[in-house]
Amino acid sequence: MALAFSEKAEVHFKDLVSRYPNTLAALLPALHLAQSEFGWISVEVMDYVARRLELHPTKVLTVATFYSMYNMQPVGKCHVQVCTTLTCALRGGYEILEHLEEVLGVRVGETSADGNYTLSEVECLASCGTAPMFQATFSDGEIEYFENLSAERVDTILADLNKRIATLPNPAEMH
């Protein structure tokens, strides 16, 4: 099936392109948009973005792989990224990571069998004053920070997240 932005995304895309003197400059925001539309950045998605911005596909590949926010493989409906940089670590970031491994039943870097959660480590997200923390990225492109974490708080948050992701699409099946 040929890819195409939804009507809403198309409006957003046109607005993005209008902000810069050339189409290349719209690439980073356009990749964000594409990821929220198509779940992850496959070769097909890169081809589509390249065509829409009139860029060579290798240009898109180079850029998409340089940055950390573009998923070159599908992740779960909710990507839980725990900060383990210095301040978070000093306030229990690794304990939070281990706790998540236990309750989600996955190791760092893995996706749960039901496709709901992927667990990763990330570097400092400028929340050191509210450490430890994790960032949750959802398959609809929403990002949320969860801060001042403890194991108990993580359990409460996960209960909410379970409800929230019930209606979200699985990125692997979005295109």
Added chain:
Amino acid sequence: MEERFLSRNFDIPNAHTLAVFEKHGGYQALKRAVTMDGDSIINEVKKSNLRGRGGAGFPCGIKWSFLPKESDVPKYLVINADEGEPGTFKDRYLMELDPHRHIEGCIIAAWALGIRYGYIFVRGEMQHAIRRLEAAVKEAYAKGYLGKNILGKGFDFDLYVHPGGGAYICGEETGLIEGLEGKSGQPRMKPPFPAVVGLFQAPTIVNNVETISAIPFIIEHGGEWFAAMGVEKNGGPKLYGVSGPIKRPGVYEARSGITVRELLEEYGGGMLDGHELKAFIPGGSSCAVLTPDKLDAVMGFETMREAGSSLGTGCVTFMDTNTCMVRVAARLAAFYHHESCGQCTPCREGTGWATKVLDAIEAGRGRPEDLDLLLDMCSNIEGNTICALGDSIAIPVRSYIQVFRSEFDAHIKQGCCPYPAWTKKRLRSSVAA
């Protein structure tokens, strides 16, 4: 507590909206600025002794005066909102809680410098800040503060919010420009500096979020007033961060010239009960580490240099006595290795080797000659790279070895990390769990 400026609106409900912002005096500085000419504004900023708040501390007014007055192509303002230096978390507050103040600063800068377009380059992860800024930009357009013929002065300025793709190196100003142009964030050689050849090859001013958020206060109260709020050569109030195992971590506004001890004790509430201070990093992980005997050092550019480190971003990370310094160095080396853009061999390879050697020492496999090897690697990285990311690992690694040499020696002599097992879980070196 002192009178607050930069953080004045942080506790006011809905201060991120135009109505509330204006109710509390917002956009008055802009209205005043447009009655002044560009040179007078640049002069006030020079008099204010406002130093760049992104870490390097370059005097803002001097940077502004480097931007050519005449230009055949439109000039650009680029805001560095890529906040990613470990331990730093102040710009996020300014964008989320007081976005209009920042936008007001952008418009004043554009008016003073004859700039046509501005981009706020925000870390892509900071979606909340991006949305707050976008909403505020929209309101400012509707009110005629942005767009064509601003305040009837025949002055046009368009401002856009641009999300990054997730790369620490885009915090470096030329890496940021590359990122904004839609490329990999690989820093450029300087010179030419962005003021001459910047975004889309045009003259460009790159400033940190906090630097520009301070501008409305300089216009409102005058450069001399701002300068008097600080110390010599470093004017104004500033946002400080305090984090680590302390009682009240967070962002606090204080005058320039406050001491680390005051920040820790009066603002941060002191160390958590049962935790004793061992070391601190004054302004982000690329600064050299300092010990408690330096607590009375003033948070200034010169004073921190005299103390053996640097002010950096002014966000202090405190560490307690259960923190293994070899592991801290290894963890930070791993960070910089991960974030190296890969252009320059000394940085790309050096950060990787430093990580491996530090990991080996932590795991008890260190050799006595490894410390000299590390110091030698640091010297080979420092100053030999296009941007300062290389220095950002060379400086701290050298400082951990120099300041805590006995700890490194103990790891090597005993063939293991002398810290209790539970601390190994708390802070891991990059590979040894």
